Amino acid sequence: MTTQTRTQPPAISDWQEHLPDTMQLKSSILGLEEYPDFIKWLDADGMRLPAHLERTQVRSAKTDYGTYDGEDDWQGEDEDNEVVDDGLDISELISDLNEDDWQGEDEDNEVVDDGLDISELISDLNEVFAEYEEVFAMSDSTAPQDAGWSIANGEVLKCQTPIEVISILKSSTLTSSEWDTRRSSNLRCNIVLRKWYNLERSLLFRAYSSEGSLVGISQKALSEFHPFLSDIKHEIATACEILHKGIIKHLKDLLPSEGDFAFDFYLTKPGSKTKKRTAKLMGFHNTDEKLLFGETLPSVPEEEQQPEVRVIEDTDDVVDCGPAAFLKAGLPMELRDMSQLVSAAEAVDNSQGGSIQENVNDVIKMMQQTQ
Numbered sequence: 001m002t003t004q005t006r007t008q009p010p011a012i013s014d015w016q017e018h019l020p021d022t023m024q025l026k027s028s029i030l031g032l033e034e035y036p037d038f039i040k041w042l043d044a045d046g047m048r049l050p051a052h053l054e055r056t057q058v059r060s061a062k063t064d065y066g067t068y069d070g071e072d073d074w075q076g077e078d079e080d081n082e083v084v085d086d087g088l089d090i091s092e093l094i095s096d097l098n099e100d101d102w103q104g105e106d107e108d109n110e111v112v113d114d115g116l117d118i119s120e121l122i123s124d125l126n127e128v129f130a131e132y133e134e135v136f137a138m139s140d141s142t143a144p145q146d147a148g149w150s151i152a153n154g155e156v157l158k159c160q161t162p163i164e165v166i167s168i169l170k171s172s173t174l175t176s177s178e179w180d181t182r183r184s185s186n187l188r189c190n191i192v193l194r195k196w197y198n199l200e201r202s203l204l205f206r207a208y209s210s211e212g213s214l215v216g217i218s219q220k221a222l223s224e225f226h227p228f229l230s231d232i233k234h235e236i237a238t239a240c241e242i243l244h245k246g247i248i249k250h251l252k253d254l255l256p257s258e259g260d261f262a263f264d265f266y267l268t269k270p271g272s273k274t275k276k277r278t279a280k281l282m283g284f285h286n287t288d289e290k291l292l293f294g295e296t297l298p299s300v301p302e303e304e305q306q307p308e309v310r311v312i313e314d315t316d317d318v319v320d321c322g323p324a325a326f327l328k329a330g331l332p333m334e335l336r337d338m339s340q341l342v343s344a345a346e347a348v349d350n351s352q353g354g355s356i357q358e359n360v361n362d363v364i365k366m367m368q369q370t371q
Helices: 036-043 051-063 091-097 119-132 162-171 173-184 227-254 333-352 356-370
Strands: 027-031 135-138 190-195 204-210 213-219 261-267 279-285 308-310
Touching (some): 027 119, 119 190, 135 162, 213 227, 227 261
Antiparallel strands (some): 135 190, 204 213
16 A cells, blocks of 8 residues: 555545455445446436436346237246237237337337447446345445435345446435545545445444544444443444454555544444454544544543443433434435425315316415415
8 A cells, every 4th residue: 555645534445455354344346437438327417227228127127028929928928827818919019119229118208329338337236246135335435325215125225236226326416426526636436335234223333543542432323222232332342442453554554644533333243153243344434523422532541441432321311313314315306395295285185176286286376375
């Protein structure tokens, strides 16, 4: 590693290859600059997939149901699921769909060739999925917490297909902003794909380092009380001290030059053989947000003393953090406003009668009068 003056904590893509695997969660790094057409697609307006992917998606969906060859039934179905002849003939439509130059369902939904080809990225993502099965996708150090609405697999931010990865990155203002900042600073931009783990919020912590010493550890979930944490403070500190030593040893040249930094880690459950917990590095931060330490961090502990560990000790100590972070960004404002409008129109419909469209117009008029 090359020694250089640093003012900001390192991104995951900076330190991932330098830290031992035992000290971090599994992840893969893809260089963003390797996929110029993907960058063009990210920078373009709208959420439509590149044309070559849209066609692939449709053809894939068709083959899920067999191939129609113009005969009376679908090829690929078994005898128990025999299709009864209903007298309907859609062979002309199927023929149009099977054309190699398929251009969409109708003129208004025509797939225009945009000249973009991200098949190499899709191939590389498939290789990652072959190893991890499910991933958490992000930019160099920023999670797309504002884009969970873009995938609908039941678990926010869990990606199970390449399309979900590119969709969530396309939808996130947070990740694109970080990439813009790194580009302006001539820093390499990367896609970070972390193996999906069902992490328990109670075992997420933030640690603080000053002058090369670990000075404090705070529970991250400030709105949650977990009684068992008070009983394992020594284990938390011990595991974090081992991780901190590894960070200083392997990442010294990547750390902020002034020497003060914070890092998040996940505390594993006791191992089946060693019965010991280990700390896995999640990412680095500056020390501005001190969590349970309030305004001031503890001083450097005396030799042989462990750093102070603070957790929520009682239900009365739970911090009211307000609405979940990025809740208002969980759905595009247009869709949110439209859902409110329809709900209001339905309420008018129940009380006054009339069509939904007529009631939508009435609600719009009422909203305009109150502005």
